[in-house]
Amino acid sequence: MMNMNLITIERHRSSEPELVVNRETAFDVGIERKKRAYISFGNQKYCVDVAVLDTVSRGKLFIPAYIIDKMHVPDYVVYEVRAYGNEIRLGPFIGILGSVRYENITKDRLEHEKECIRDYSKLHGAITVFSLDSVNKDKRLIKGFCFNPEDNSWKEGIFPYPCAIYRTIGLNEDWQNHFLSTIGDTVFNGQYFSKWEMYKWFSTDASIKDSLPETRLYRSEKDIFDMLKRQKCVYIKPDWGMKGHGVVKASITDEGILFEYRKDKKNNRIVAENRIKAIRIMKDLFAYNECIIQKGIDLIKCDEGVVDFRAVMQKDGTANWVCTVIVARAGAKRSVVSNISSGGKGFMPEELLKDVMGMNNRRALQKIIEMRKFCLKVCRTLDGFGVNCGILGIDIGIDYTGKIWLIEINHRSPHPAIALCIQDRTSYNKIISGPLLYAKSLAGFGRNVR
Known part of the structure; x- marks a missing residue:
């Protein structure tokens, strides 16, 4: 008992x-x-x-x-x-691995971390921010800052290894195995995976593979030419890229191959009238084995901007996945990406579905419920692959037939500000504080433990 x-x-x-x-x-x-x-x-x-x-x-x-x-x-x-x-x-004893170097855990950084524990009454225990270079592997100790609820401050000290660690930086294989050996499988969001790995994993799952755009790893210019023979257009993306940076749309036109991308807040267009010029452009834009080629899906558009939906998924204090918020994003006019950082705008998903697809309230709500269920399936499938994440940003698209497509998964602490695009302060706060509730569960103090 x-x-x-x-x-x-x-x-x-x-x-x-x-x-x-x-x-x-x-x-x-x-x-x-x-x-x-x-x-x-x-x-x-x-x-x-x-x-x-x-x-x-x-x-x-x-x-x-x-x-x-x-x-x-x-x-x-x-x-x-x-x-x-x-x-x-x-x-619970929870560690926030906030930096590689101790000197980067500044007063401003610690003030920012207070946002994660604004509701300490739901957490309790010792919440400690530390860095990788402050870890003493031999003594199994860390140097860091522990939150003091008495005066809402941080107190520097030496502490043992925490029971659970929320990673906000990358961990190499050596560090991953060190923490696994010493505290168990309680480090989360500590394993990165690329877009190509994501595609290979999910393409083995019968319930999701048909929702994946055909994807190849870019090994030579021939890969793009071959894809363009079968598809109306393709997207070439950095395998490890984020925020839409470096995404290029390539399509066949009467003039040749059209390359479109966004750079310096502007839409850029280059036409290759022949194969030789196309190869030269590809060599300038893409690096072998560092990009993926993804089939272009005819996603719904809003004012000539491509539309997708960002679902922020989180594990709660019972270690179960929940959908915190879904935000519709419409890219800048004729932009190849929807990202808000690249000029896109955020909308309530039901409003955009009604405006763009002519849905009534009931159909829009049903589609949102369908998106939530799909994203929950993606999260649980990722769990089954052996990846321990507590928060994910899942990007999905909808084509004009209403089919849902899995575009990307952001597993590197998706930014909470996405919720503010639709003035949803409650979801914003949940995105910030949610990871520590999951960490509390990993530390043996979850709500489902009796």
Whole structure:
């Protein structure tokens, strides 16, 4: 049996390894019969005798100061306590891996991180921001800043490894395996995958493969020529690109092959009248094995701007996927991309569906529900591939028959400002704070744990 209770830590001067707790608090936590147990915080553990008394204050754990210091337990935060057998776990202990270098964790950066924990009452525990170069692999310790809810500040210190880590930077194979070996599979959004990998993975799934535009890896100019023989147009995209940067549309016209792309906030058009000129343009624009070629889909348009939909998907405090928000994006006039950073605009999805496709309220709502279900299927399929993500930005398109297409997946912390394009402050806040609720679940303090 395992229970949960909110407690604070109090130091006492005993030289003996004794945890002292009020009888009612011990009953709430589920340790009223314990004589011996061990305190667990992050990757640190310490055996203690348990003294259950009526004479000490309720809602506190009295722990010898030398144990607190040895385990590097912050004594200024509010903890949830969970008892698993003989383990008395203090938590949640969540790490935010915010930078490669410690010097980049500035005051401004820490102020920004407060947005993630604006509702500390739903999190509790120790929330610590740290950098990769502040990790001591030998001692299994990190140097960082722990949030102090007493005065809404950050307190610098040395801490053990957290129970869960929200990654906001890339991790190489060595670091991934180091954390896997020391804290388990509780580092999320730490594995990057390319557009080509995404296509290869999802093309093996029978329920999704028909929603993928045909895609090839660009190995030579011949690949583009071959695709253009079969398709009206293709899109060439950087395999690791983001925000629509570097996307080129190639199509067959009466004049030759037309290359269209957006650069410096302007639409650019180049026509290759013959194969030799086309090859020269391709060599200038694309690098072998670093781009994908994607079949052009006749997606719906708004004022001559291509339309797609960004669905922000998040795992909640029960580690289940939910759709936080869907935003329709219409690209700048005649632009090849829909990204707002490239001149596009955001719209409520139901309004755009009604305006562009002539849907009534009921049909528009049904299509949005269909999009949500599709995105949930994509997320769960990605879980099945072994990728641990807590937040995703899924870009989907709709053609004029109403079919939904999977265009891209942004798994590198999609920007919350997308919700502000439709004045949805509630979703904006959820996008910011949601990853730590999932981290809390990974740390063993999820809402579905009883």
